[in-house]
Amino acid sequence: MNHSKTPTLADVGRVAGVSRGTVSNVFNHPDLVRPDVRERVEAAAQQLGYDGPDPRGRVLRDGKFNAIGFMPPGAYAIADVIRSPYGRELVLGVSLACDEAGATLSLVNGTDETRTSTIREALVDGFILGHSVDIDLITSAQRRRLPFVILESDAGPDINSIRIDGRSGALMAVAHLAALGHRHFLILSIRRTSGPPIVHMPGKGKRAITAGFQLDYERLEGFAQGLAEVNLSIDDVPIIETTPGELSAGAVVFDRFPEATAILTMSDWQAITVLDEAVRRGINIPDHVSVVGFDGTAESARTTPPLTTVTHDIAGKGRLAAQMVFENGQPRQIIMSVELVVRGSTAPPR
Amino acid sequence: MNHSKTPTLADVGRVAGVSRGTVSNVFNHPDLVRPDVRERVEAAAQQLGYDGPDPRGRVLRDGKFNAIGFMPPGAYAIADVIRSPYGRELVLGVSLACDEAGATLSLVNGTDETRTSTIREALVDGFILGHSVDIDLITSAQRRRLPFVILESDAGPDINSIRIDGRSGALMAVAHLAALGHRHFLILSIRRTSGPPIVHMPGKGKRAITAGFQLDYERLEGFAQGLAEVNLSIDDVPIIETTPGELSAGAVVFDRFPEATAILTMSDWQAITVLDEAVRRGINIPDHVSVVGFDGTAESARTTPPLTTVTHDIAGKGRLAAQMVFENGQPRQIIMSVELVVRGSTAPPR
DNA sequence: GAATAAACTTGGAGCGCTCCAAAAAAGTGT
DNA sequence: ACACTTTTTTGGAGCGCTCCAAGTTTATTC
Numbered sequence: 001m002n003h004s005k006t007p008t009l010a011d012v013g014r015v016a017g018v019s020r021g022t023v024s025n026v027f028n029h030p031d032l033v034r035p036d037v038r039e040r041v042e043a044a045a046q047q048l049g050y051d052g053p054d055p056r057g058r059v060l061r062d063g064k065f066n067a068i069g070f071m072p073p074g075a076y077a078i079a080d081v082i083r084s085p086y087g088r089e090l091v092l093g094v095s096l097a098c099d100e101a102g103a104t105l106s107l108v109n110g111t112d113e114t115r116t117s118t119i120r121e122a123l124v125d126g127f128i129l130g131h132s133v134d135i136d137l138i139t140s141a142q143r144r145r146l147p148f149v150i151l152e153s154d155a156g157p158d159i160n161s162i163r164i165d166g167r168s169g170a171l172m173a174v175a176h177l178a179a180l181g182h183r184h185f186l187i188l189s190i191r192r193t194s195g196p197p198i199v200h201m202p203g204k205g206k207r208a209i210t211a212g213f214q215l216d217y218e219r220l221e222g223f224a225q226g227l228a229e230v231n232l233s234i235d236d237v238p239i240i241e242t243t244p245g246e247l248s249a250g251a252v253v254f255d256r257f258p259e260a261t262a263i264l265t266m267s268d269w270q271a272i273t274v275l276d277e278a279v280r281r282g283i284n285i286p287d288h289v290s291v292v293g294f295d296g297t298a299e300s301a302r303t304t305p306p307l308t309t310v311t312h313d314i315a316g317k318g319r320l321a322a323q324m325v326f327e328n329g330q331p332r333q334i335i336m337s338v339e340l341v342v343r344g345s346t347a348p349p350r
Numbered sequence: 351m352n353h354s355k356t357p358t359l360a361d362v363g364r365v366a367g368v369s370r371g372t373v374s375n376v377f378n379h380p381d382l383v384r385p386d387v388r389e390r391v392e393a394a395a396q397q398l399g400y401d402g403p404d405p406r407g408r409v410l411r412d413g414k415f416n417a418i419g420f421m422p423p424g425a426y427a428i429a430d431v432i433r434s435p436y437g438r439e440l441v442l443g444v445s446l447a448c449d450e451a452g453a454t455l456s457l458v459n460g461t462d463e464t465r466t467s468t469i470r471e472a473l474v475d476g477f478i479l480g481h482s483v484d485i486d487l488i489t490s491a492q493r494r495r496l497p498f499v500i501l502e503s504d505a506g507p508d509i510n511s512i513r514i515d516g517r518s519g520a521l522m523a524v525a526h527l528a529a530l531g532h533r534h535f536l537i538l539s540i541r542r543t544s545g546p547p548i549v550h551m552p553g554k555g556k557r558a559i560t561a562g563f564q565l566d567y568e569r570l571e572g573f574a575q576g577l578a579e580v581n582l583s584i585d586d587v588p589i590i591e592t593t594p595g596e597l598s599a600g601a602v603v604f605d606r607f608p609e610a611t612a613i614l615t616m617s618d619w620q621a622i623t624v625l626d627e628a629v630r631r632g633i634n635i636p637d638h639v640s641v642v643g644f645d646g647t648a649e650s651a652r653t654t655p656p657l658t659t660v661t662h663d664i665a666g667k668g669r670l671a672a673q674m675v676f677e678n679g680q681p682r683q684i685i686m687s688v689e690l691v692v693r694g695s696t697a698p699p700r
Numbered sequence: 701g702a703a704t705a706a707a708c709t710t711g712g713a714g715c716g717c718t719c720c721a722a723a724a725a726a727g728t729g730t
Numbered sequence: 731a732c733a734c735t736t737t738t739t740t741g742g743a744g745c746g747c748t749c750c751a752a753g754t755t756t757a758t759t760c
Contacts, residue, residue: 019740051493052470057717060410060745078445095428105457109449120402123473143401369710407747410715
């Protein structure tokens with residue numbers, strides 16, 4: 001039994017002269033085993049170079065992986081998540097909950113084609129899914145009969161979800177700028193397909209419905225409401241959709257809409273793009289133009305000027321999501337509150 | 351067979367009137383199955399709500415998890431890795447290789463006590479271990495008979511390792527500063543236990559050996575050599591050991607060693623601490639004091655002034671480590687080259 | 701249409717483990 | 731020493747799957 005094959009419980013039992021069950025107990029419930037027997041088994045294990053039960057067997061038997069999977073939204077790879085400040089803080093929160101639970105965090109990849117098979121095959125006890133309303137994905141996850149939580153997307157009362165109150169956040173952002181006296185707004189929204197920024201000119205029908213996901217939609221609604229409250233219509237506000245990572249957003253803003261004094265965004269990242277472009281053009285923020293970010297990432301506090309932004313507890317969201325997966329209780333839909341943190345990127349218009 | 355239990359391959363086979371093997375083939379090698387049979391099986395699967403083979407069975411049978419584990423060094427948690435710029439870039443590299451290989455990246459936690467059991471139990475095909483010379487950990491990893499790579503620590507010819515040429519990096523840093531005319535050096539080294547900075551005054555024996563790990567040791571050697579080449583001795587240079595994350599390092603430097611004009615560090619992070627403290631005290635860098643970082647994280651380019659730093663390809667290192675795990679070939683010990691990137695934080699002494 | 705080749709299907713043999721009911725051993729009290 | 735309780739140990743029964751050699755069916759050839 002020693003052909004350099006890795007030894008098994010049974011091998012150890014054979015050498016120690018006890019049954020498999022006893023060897024298993026030595027490793028998992030040592031208190032149930034008489035001390036002398038335990039020592040004999042440990043000696044046998046040592047001799048064979050056996051280092052404890054192989055997790056594969058346990059997994060099959062118990063059905064538990066002691067791990068949760070985090071799947072980035074849409075076409076994002078794990079690398080994109082780690083690269084982005086938002087993704088990073090989210091994963092940080094998830095990892096904190098995993099630390100507490102002693103669980104492993106599996107970052108699972110899914111290109112658009114492989115997402116469902118990944119869901120089917122991942123070695124995890126549950127999932128956290130990035131924002132996505134992809135019904136196939138949800139179906140796959142449900143089929144797997146594993147707990148899962150969807151972020152930033154409400155998929156109905158039977159499905160765990162956590163999202164922020166983006167509508168209120170958007171509303172606060174507009175209200176803040178309006179209170180400062182701004183009347184010329186511009187919105188940076190999120191383009192869900194790849195490609196250059198798409199510019200929606202004012203007055204061409206209701207553009208709010210161009211939102212790809214619930215996340216954008218809610219925020220646009222909030223913007224619309226906030227504008228309505230100061231007798232403006234979102235239909236008169238230009239909307240630029242940019243893909244995450246798009247660097248030219250700022251240039252488009254200043255090239256095409258020099259009259260705008262208040263820029264509303266859907267992410268700190270977009271806001272920072274505008275800040276960078278402003279520096280390049282010698283446009284002073286907030287003197288010439290005010291900018292409001294979204295998410296309140298750590299980065300937003302370190303820009304010059306620091307960003308006024310709709311803030312929420314990103315890491316807390318990740319952590320809560322993981323906890324919900326671990327608990328595996330009744331489905332809940334949680335809406336987290338947001339807060340407008342006013343910093344240096346907003347001021348009254350000139 | 352329908353007691354709301356999750357269906358298995360056998361259940362599907364029973365309904366479709368074929369054997370388990372055929373059902374397995376439908377999902378894994380559909381080309382081997384006659385189309386009409388395949389359809390029958392697929393219909394049965396659909397009817398039962400069977401969504402493909404359970405990964406647990408496959409894992410036991412095949413022995414492969416299709417995942418690699420990343421274990422942070424020493425007492426770090428996953429969260430610490432994600433928080434730190436260096437850890438983040440490293441994980442980014444690992445994740446890129448995982449993306450390419452279609453594998454999952456498991457971030458496994460190990461507190462000091464649970465590290466070896468984590469190694470024993472993680473559901474992975476191999477490991478990347480943060481820098482550590484902990485022999486128990488290496489033994490555990492070897493026992494598991496899984497490929498693994500150790501970062502920043504050479505554990506001998508039988509063990510995969512990747513590290514940077516820290517000695518040369520350190521040497522370059524000193525040479526650069528010496529060429530600028532500096533004679534009053536100070537070294538920020540790494541404290542491996544928790545607690546406040548430890549100050550090693552000059553002239554009190556050979557302090558280089560206080561290094562906890564190979565990483566520090568090599569760099570101290572490099573510093574020593576560089577100093578020797580300009581007729582200085584490391585024994586005359588103060589060394590301050592700080593824990594990663596320690597914020598007071600900069601204060602200790604300026605409080606205790608105002609005569610130092612050239613600060614050598616072991617991480618960008620330490621260097622940034624010094625920069626921050628300098629701003630607080632109105633000390634101009636590089637006019638009053640020059641600072642050299644280590645690692646060349648993305649952050650180092652964005653500080654004010656941008657940091658002169660010993661740079662290496664952090665993400666590349668992570669990626670290579672993952673590739674070595676996937677390849678599982680002959681053990682290799684790789685030393686990656688470093689480069690001194692001169693930016694704004696160094697200048698001739700006043 | 702029989703012989704031969706090709707295509708497809710089958711089901712046994714595990715993979716390594718843990719649970720659990722039952723058996724065995726050890727301990728207790730009279 | 732015996733009956734009875736408590737502590738330990740045992741080994742069968744899977745967990746769900748894939749491989750593979752062997753068997754069966756279908757297609758091709760003469």
